[in-house]
Amino acid sequence: MAEPRFDELIHPSTRLSVVALLAAADWVDFAFVRDRLGLSDSALSKQFATLEEAGYVVTERLLVNRRRRVRVRLTDAGRRAFDGHVAALQDIVATADQTVVP
Amino acid sequence: MTHSIGANDARSALTAVRHSRQQVIAEIDMPRWYWLGLAAGWFGMGVVSDFGPGWLALSVVPLFGAAHAAVAGKVLSGRKRSSQLSVRAELAGTHIPALVIGFLIALVGITIAIALLVNADGARHPATIAGAFAAVIVALGGPQLMAAVRRRAARRAGP
Numbered sequence: 001m002a003e004p005r006f007d008e009l010i011h012p013s014t015r016l017s018v019v020a021l022l023a024a025a026d027w028v029d030f031a032f033v034r035d036r037l038g039l040s041d042s043a044l045s046k047q048f049a050t051l052e053e054a055g056y057v058v059t060e061r062l063l064v065n066r067r068r069r070v071r072v073r074l075t076d077a078g079r080r081a082f083d084g085h086v087a088a089l090q091d092i093v094a095t096a097d098q099t100v101v102p
Numbered sequence: 103m104t105h106s107i108g109a110n111d112a113r114s115a116l117t118a119v120r121h122s123r124q125q126v127i128a129e130i131d132m133p134r135w136y137w138l139g140l141a142a143g144w145f146g147m148g149v150v151s152d153f154g155p156g157w158l159a160l161s162v163v164p165l166f167g168a169a170h171a172a173v174a175g176k177v178l179s180g181r182k183r184s185s186q187l188s189v190r191a192e193l194a195g196t197h198i199p200a201l202v203i204g205f206l207i208a209l210v211g212i213t214i215a216i217a218l219l220v221n222a223d224g225a226r227h228p229a230t231i232a233g234a235f236a237a238v239i240v241a242l243g244g245p246q247l248m249a250a251v252r253r254r255a256a257r258r259a260g261p
Contacts, residue, residue, distance in 0.1 A: 011107070016115055020122035026181075026188040036125050064185060086119060089112040096109030 004091045005084030009054055014039070016085075018047050022057065022074040023082045030059075030070035048072060056081060120259075123193070127255045130194045130248065131183040132202075136173070137244035140206075141237035143169070144213070148233020178202055180251060193259065198251055205247055209236050 010019050017037055022028055034044050051057040056078030060071045074082065107115075143166050150162045176182070180198040181189040217232035225231060 006107075011115065013115070013118055017118050017122045020119040021126060024123045024126035024190055024193050026190055029186040032186040036122075069185075086116070089116050089119075092107065092112035093109050093116065096112075 002080065002083035002087045004088040005081070006088040007081045007085040009050070009056070010081055010085045014043075015047050015051065018044070019051065019056070019074065019078065019082050022072060023079060025073075027060075027071045027073040030072060033072065051078065054078075123259050124256060126187065126189055127193065127252055127259060129183055129187060130180050130189050130198075130252050130255055132177050132180055132244070132248060133183055134245075136177050137241055139173075140170070140244070141241040144209075144240055145230075145233045145237040148213075148217075148227075148229040148231070148236075151229035151233075152227040153230075174199075174202075180248060193255060195251070195255060195258070201247065201251065202244075205243070209239060212236060212239070 010016055014037070018033060021033055021036065030044065030048075033039070034041060037044070039047075048057060048059060052059060055075060057072055057074055060073075062069045062071060147162050147166055151159045154162070178199040179191075179194065180202075181191065181194045213232045213236040216235050217228040220231050221228035
């Protein structure tokens with residue numbers, strides 16, 4: 001279990017969905033993320049640029065079957081940040097549930 | 103640790119995480135061509151055994167096994183259904199290759215049993231009939247097997 005650590009950079013809803021998708025995979029094609037989350041190319045590129053700047057993701061440009069593909073993967077730092085953020089969210093929920101129970 | 107969100111926001115965020123994870127779990131599968139190719143190969147082996155020359159009937163099984171081994175290594179993990187992503191091993195589980203191989207070994211036994219039964223009943227083409235039966239099981243059962251794997255992965259995935 002990761003140490004709870006709320007991450008302001010990951011938390012915005014679109015970015016959290018992007019990172020959660022990446023966290024479940026070794027690598028993901030740019031188009032897959034775009035299509036599954038219903039984002040435009042530019043909106044998704046901005047999310048990746050922010051995450052890449054923070055060192056949370058790396059992008060690779062490849063030529064697969066004569067087609068240009070962009071593959072994205074979470075770095076170790078990104079995975080740690082995501083795991084810590086999920087643990088922090090679970091902590092918040094657990095604390096609230098304990099408060100409610102008499 | 104400081105944070106500025108409430109429990110409801112945290113729940114919503116966890117739901118979004120779960121949703122994203124489920125989208126990746128939905129990709130745990132093997133390419134459809136694998137199951138269809140396997141079914142066609144199985145039926146083909148039956149036909150060759152019944153109608154082909156003796157030397158071909160003897161060599162078709164090792165040839166089929168070699169062809170299967172050549173392609174299975176790339177798809178048997180169930181983590182690369184398409185070229186769009188590779189599902190993490192801890193999410194897909196490491197048991198898929200063993201599960202599929204077990205399924206195929208059981209199918210070999212079923213094919214032989216059916217062929218012997220049909221032959222004992224006096225049918226003229228027992229291997230073809232058994233091969234057709236096994237091909238239907240592969241084509242329909244393979245995707246069902248992977249659907250069960252996805253359900254298991256979804257249950258195992260954390261909150």
